[in-house]
Amino acid sequence: MRVGVITFPGTLDDVDAQRAVRYADGEAVPLWHGDHDLKGVDAVIVPGGFSYGDYLRCGAIARFAPVMQEVIEAANKGMPVLGICNGFQILAEAHLLPGALVRNHKLHFVCRDQWLKVENNSTAWTTRYDQGAEILVPLKSGEGGYQANEDTLKELEDENRIVFRYVGENPNGSRNNIAGITNARGNVVGLMPHPEHAIDALTGPTDDGLGMFLSLLDTVVKA
């Protein structure tokens, strides 16, 4: 399994995403924002960070990067794509996922260990979880509040496209406690919390996040 991990200027969690891929026995392939090239990978991770400083709007500039044009095309053809935190914001800006992420309702950056409920275990990235399972992974973001209009929210609920929901106190004002969503096809997933920081209880709160990368392994093997 070869998994591309994109680096934009300002990307921070690319090293972690690469490590997570390796922990799931995959080969992590670094992808550069300026290249129109996915290097023949089986899947792509758009990792967290502050691409281009995120000074305009999170993900607003990164979305236009040459590599993203390739990601959009591949995603539309069914390639598994995972956006974590800033990656989620970028996928939303690129219209691969609906809605947008806005400033946390309390206006502070929040870094904490966050319980999530797995609402949909049939996406390319969540098959290893039990439906309804609760997992503990880090959340660390200043603009993590998920927003969408009522129609979109209804569509997401009706089509079972909410992948993760926050358990307990809503950390950022997300509508419907949404922590992560998927596209209609289930190959593109975006979430604000960081599964790649929860692959080893030594350096994270748990290894609950590893399931996402192992799920991908299953998906790719099956394909």
Place this chain on the structure above:
Amino acid sequence: MSNVDTVKNAEATPDQEQPYKELGLKDDEYARIKEILGRRPTDAELAMYSVMWSEHCSYKSSKVHLKYFGETTTDEMRSKMLAGIGENAGVVDIGDGWAVTFKVESHNHPSYVEPYQGAATGVGGIVRDILAMGARPLAVMDPLRFGKPDAEDTKRVVLGIVAGVGGYGNCLGLPNIGGEVVFDESYQGNPLVNALCVGAMKVEDLHLAHASGAGNKVILYGARTGLDGIGGVSVLASETFDDSAGKRKKLPSVQVGDPFTEKVLIECSLELFEKGIVVGIQDLGGAGLSCATSELASAGDGGMHVWLERVPLRATGMTPAEILSSESQERMCAVVEPHNVDAFMEVCRKWDVIATEIGEVTEGDRLVITYHDEVVVDVPPRTVAHEGPVYDRPIQRPADQDELQANTPDSLPRPANDELLELIKTQAASPNLASKRWVTQQYDRYVRGGTVLAQPSDGGMIRIGEETHRGVALSTDCNGRYTKLDPYEGAKLALAEAYRNVSTTGATPVAVTNCLNFGSPEDPAVMWQFEQAVKGLADGCAELGIPVTGGNVSFYNQTGSTAILPTPVVGVLGVIDDVRRRIPTGIGAEAGETLLLLGE
């Protein structure tokens, strides 16, 4: 161009008055500059000497005392030390071929003026110091001191500083693995923002700041140079102060940080190091190019020629003195062999980093700076960078020190048994003892995936070698109230606390850094506190057998004539050969644990 003060002009007008006093130079200091140069300095030279000979850059009041660190460090203590006091940051060999560098620095005053940006640029500055050693910055810590918790201004300061530390550090992708939050009245109007950064490199990649080899190129890279931080130097510009539109140039009162530019600068620099195309490197911090060029030249074996008009500017109409003194953030200066310049530029292009060849290492022993072909600086670099004035300031134990010490807890009423519960509740709820989660929750502690311990642990710990599991632990500590009571013992206690906090993680303490925050050195009582604290810290280090590898002195922390509590923040670095054997803080992880009290 006509009103640029050149060396030729300075020779022709020896009696021209210069605003050296406004720039903070004393009569005898100005006289010494004239003696060194054999003429009056040009405006640009005066700007350089005045910033480089300031307390902040020259350590002129502390030097005589800091020597004691060196005198008390034995060869055995030094055995793991690859670089020590005098370099950008101390470096220790931690085994497995890894070297670790760490340092703590203050950004106190700017953080009072504009808390967010002051704290943010404080983090940015210390991170560049670590980068300049050739290391990848790996984590930060932030020992903070604020005024009274219920004072209105404290809110502004706390909110801004915490957001600034977080905003910059989070955006750089550096986990925050610890720090302190202390409230005390004495910091009202004078908060302390100390920032620590730790980084690692392979031993053979250690870069020291020097410019050797005639013909080598000097490259400035990173952000453009603006009018930031040149407040004092503006007095030099009285004649050229009007820009073309005839308006007075506006000077920014605050430096704004750009963490994205710094993040890119870090990755770009690390790629340059990895390719082996950097001979010497220096970050641009306080005193900007004045500092970087004179220090690089002074530490090398030749001279240097700089073409100042090549420096990419952000503001119009900047004078040579202003360009030299600008403290614009997010810049670095590298020395590169001529045949590597193209490769250097290529890496900078990849990262979209502006890079400009601004100078060259020369045969001679002078630092010569020209501006459109006219010589505006011609000085022996050592006299700027390393041979500044030294003061042995008067020291006087405060008259009320005995009284202070005599006022012991013995005179306090004992709480009755039924008051104890209330007392514990009050204490637990007091801002100095309460949970610091409101602060630490704003800091990313996970990024890079190497954080083994962070809040609420006694010491932070990161993994350095992913294959070998080797790691380091760090803690910073200081109790200003103890130090006020007895500066010698107080500094020792700060060291002992940091040492214990590192030990309890399972790591072995190996080295010490410090940030000595004090009031005015012109106050003999403050100088006494300082001298005592340095002695205490040095003697403590000798007893424990670990060296001070670097640090920072911050004087003039006072409001009016009232100094802050003497606050020698001590940072201890420990090594652990396998982070999987770390000891987490807290009890109750497993049933049947036994609680033991060690010591008296």
Place this chain on the structure above:
Amino acid sequence: MARVVVDVMPKPEILDPQGQAVANALPRLGFDGITAVRQGKHFELEVADDVDDATLAKIAETFLANPVIEDWTVRRVEA
């Protein structure tokens, strides 16, 4: 050269935590009579004369604003 101002505001139906924080703080600071606050972004662009309105609209719509959550306006002002 012309100066162009682009204002970007959260759509009315979208939660605006920043505006709300301002609105909540004002009475505490002793300022009464402000019933609602919304906070957005204000851009000032120096634009060459040959950049037409359609291009400016496109910059605002595709880049400066996110139409999913934000409205925008563009106007040319005296430099």
Place this chain on the structure above:
Amino acid sequence: MARVVVDVMPKPEILDPQGQAVANALPRLGFDGITAVRQGKHFELEVADDVDDATLAKIAETFLANPVIEDWTVRRVEA
């Protein structure tokens, strides 16, 4: 009720990383001719009629803007 607009901009002499990021991105997105961009904040306030200009100025100066690094303007607009 009146609508009041407050614009808050980084002072010209102060580094504006946000505006710079936008300015650098535009040519990459194929938009040429924008020579400079500065980014600030835009507030829209619903204000009771008895709130006078001096009060609005005070709100802008002491709260919405940070005068150390920012300039501000206040104007009343049609609601």
